[in-house]
Amino acid sequence: MTGRGTKTIRVDTLARVEGEGSLYIKLVGDRVADVKLKIYEPPRLFEAFLRGRHFSEAADITARICGICPVAYQMSAVHAMERALGVRIDPEVRLLRRLFYCGEWIESHTLHVYMLHAPDFLGYPDVIAMAADHRAIVESALRLKKIGNRIVQVLGGREIHPISAAVGGFYKVPTKQQLSDLVPELEWALEASLETVRWTASLEFPNFEQDYEFVALRHPDEYPFNEGRLVSNRGLDIDAAEYEDHFVELHVKHSNALHSVVRGRGSYLVGPLARFNLNFDRLPEVARTVALGVGLRPPVKNLFRSIVVRAVELVFACAEALRAIHEYEPPAVPRAEVANRTGVGQAITEAPRGILYHRYALDEKGLIVAARIVPPTSQNLRQIEDDLREYAACLVAWPIEEATWKCEQAVRSYDPCISCATHSLKVVVEREETGED
């Protein structure tokens, strides 16, 4: 078909993302007329039913927003509650929470890099088909994923919706021995992660760079998990308590997820690319060296290279987990005593997909009177649409099937979690006739 003809690219359910959505791209002639990332995942209304629940329940309830990153919800919830209630945590608890997050990042990033994203680069519909030709790579990926899950299990009892995170600490903390048992497998995982960086860097990347506003936490001396100021490459530098002054959520008709924008500027990007670009100097040397070795240096502006950045974060997470285990001494008590009182608390933590904001207001009985949750994917939604508007314009001459797959690949670069954003994806690219032919 010619550039002026009618062309429709359709994928009814966007695969290999968490949750349900569809994508609609309308091309009129050579122009991209409309891009809509439709979220049809049903709304679950967490902020509404959290009201009246006790502060101690928020971590368990909000974990159920997402089965892929429950640790992130638990971490944002307990830190926001601790702020509302004026609770200080033991340094060993702080260290364990970093280790907890390492486990989730390893599990989630490995899932995305190898099982959800790599098949796009290699031309397979899924990891099962990929395993037929690359069995050793897939077996190694499963082993890497498993060690991430193992960390979450040891700290939290199970990998999905772990049960040990509590306001003030943990219900129960592990012994030194339980953690040191993880070391041999983690040492293997560190090597496997370095190999993952080299392997992903050898893939082919579309040439697509954008001028993003990257937003991530920044800590004085660590790669960020649970603490730090919220910063961007365009001058943002705020505390979590100021988040709602600088970001607004818009409700658009085609989506059950809210779109978040920086007040006065617009879309922005959160997640591995943002963290890497804003915190490269906070990565451990092993991660920086391997990144530079494959030619990855900040700022990385090509969305498709996020698979390599995720791999670098795998190196970080394995190295950080080993450090945390090495330094760990069990705290005197697993968690601080926490009394009911009124208060308001906000927290931002770095979920695998980017910053996750929670705010709670509590009454004198410690019951939630208001809750606000802004997941990473709803912060990226507007940016994904912006990217597709630019990227689809580069694909107008492509055959429909290939252009569709490329658009899906672009969306998957964000590792979108639609279950989170609504507290899947279907791609439809449509080309309309310009008139005369």
Next chain:
Amino acid sequence: MSSNKERPRIAVFKFASCDGCQLSLLDAEDELLGIVAAVDVAYFPEASRTMLKGPYDIGFVEGSVTTHWDAQRIQEVRRQCKTLITIGACATAGGIQALRNWKDVDEFVRVVYATPQFISTLKLSTPIAEHVPVDFELRGCPINKYHLIELITATLAGRKPNIPTYSVCIDCKRKANVCITVARGIACLGPVTQAGCGALCPSYDRGCYGCYGPMETPNTASLTNQLRILGQTDDQNVRAFRGFNAWSWQFRKASEECEHK
């Protein structure tokens, strides 16, 4: 994923849920490649771009029904699946989103969304079995991945799955846990909750919060009395029963009895 006539075709469908239960299949790291060699994964959007049309031999359904569209879709899913298995607390009991069932859902939507008229949702979040016949319900929030593997194995072998229906207390005894309620006065739903998690919460020094839903014959009235003796208020007891399996009829009845006392 390739089509193969000799292997049973399986499909995984998602309704209102967190994705965690279907992720359990991908979390079976040691067994995954064996499972996919034994079955033909025909429809599993979370894992594959290839989405083959039905009919399917086994359909797994995650999530609850919360929209008009989903209420229609589950009918079609049932027609396409020879065996229909629901996985997780959302699919078997309506999930945590069933907390709306005691409230005004329109008010809920107004709290979360600036333009409520864009949102279409039902007043109730309901389990799949309220809409279509279900061949097996696998409990848990999340499900236990070893139960899922047992269920697949049993279905392929044409036998009954070996999945317990007794209470969490039995698992605590097996693990030689000291009873946290008796010894320390901690409120625990273990006596009325189905086993399956491995008695995790009591093993981590906290009371069971009922994420596997009611056991076969739960004595919730007796447990409620015990909770009151421990000093729990009825408000606390209502919240205890209104968790991830709030809309299961046994927990629902128990919470409503505490509420209307």
